[in-house]
Amino acid sequence: MSAIRVALVDDQALFRAGIRMLVESQDDLVFAGDAADGRAAVALAARSRPDVMLMDVRMPQLDGIAATERILAEAAHEGREPPRVLVLTTFDLDENAARAIRAGASGFVLKDADPEFLLAAIRTVHRGNAVIAANATRDLIAHASRGSGRRPAPPAWDDLTPREREIFALAAKGLSNAEIAAAEFLGEATVKTHLSRVLGKLGLRDRVQLVVFAYEHDLPAG
Structure with a gap:
């Protein structure tokens, strides 16, 4: 290589x-x-x-x-x-x-x-x-949860199912797929599928953009 x-x-x-x-x-x-x-x-x-x-x-x-x-x-x-x-x-x-x-x-x-x-x-x-x-993931979410008056969530946020919002919140807190699976009593493959759908619906590239999205739109940390 x-x-x-x-x-x-x-x-x-x-x-x-x-x-x-x-x-x-x-x-x-x-x-x-x-x-x-x-x-x-x-x-x-x-x-x-x-x-x-x-x-x-x-x-x-x-x-x-x-x-x-x-x-x-x-x-x-x-x-x-x-x-x-x-x-x-x-x-x-x-x-x-x-x-x-x-x-x-x-x-x-x-x-x-x-x-x-x-x-x-x-x-x-x-x-x-x-x-x-x-520690930045935690700090971003701490700021977001204070209600800083940032932009409201876009319409795409409403397209997420309740389960997808739960996955979003845990991913935004920095949890790995394995940790999310354990917290939600799901298989890791299922978590990966949910997360992929969340990113697709919100037009995000990866977990880092997901954290920033939560910060910018004052979304809950779960």
């Missing part, structure tokens, strides 16, 4: 140097370049074709959200495989990180996460799965 090509976008030179050293210490990862702002990130993605991009949210020239949108849009326009974008954030709960996921990012991690967690996150998103920062 070929090594995973990792690119980094962050406006802090010391942080970029540290991440580069970390990536280059791994046999299965290759450092594919770095950029200090969003505009340079778009050019880097087109030039280096990384598999995974670590993307800071707050940057000069073009922020990480807009850069992510452009990078994914250009890849789609050119008919090539887009990089998986992993957002870097300073806060457990960052609305900008949530917006980046809506823009197409595969998840987000904290900048001060343990190196092993970051490396695992890179490998996880490269496999096509989503990653969300530790």
Whole structure:
């Protein structure tokens, strides 16, 4: 299997140097370049074709959200495989990180996460799965359950059956399929089927988008 090509976008030179050293210490990862702002990130993605991009949210020239949108849009326009974008954030709960996921990012991690967690996150998103920062799922739902006056649930929410809403709430709390199966006395295959239907009805890509959807629409955590 070929090594995973990792690119980094962050406006802090010391942080970029540290991440580069970390990536280059791994046999299965290759450092594919770095950029200090969003505009340079778009050019880097087109030039280096990384598999995974670590993307800071707050940057000069073009922020990480807009850069992510452009990078994914250009890849789609050119008919090539887009990089998986992993957002870097300073806060457990960052609305900008949530917006980046809506823009197409595969998840987000904290900048001060343990190196092993970051490396695992890179490998996880490269496999096509989503990653969300530790404790962030709980924090997102805690905010959502306070009634923050966000957007009302869209009409598609009404299309969910009572059982699907139960599955939604448990998935939004960060429970795995096995944990949901145990809580609801269901088989894991049944949970997977329900979750797939929930994502399809709501037009969501994965569990991370599900968590953000719950946060943005003040939906109950079950």
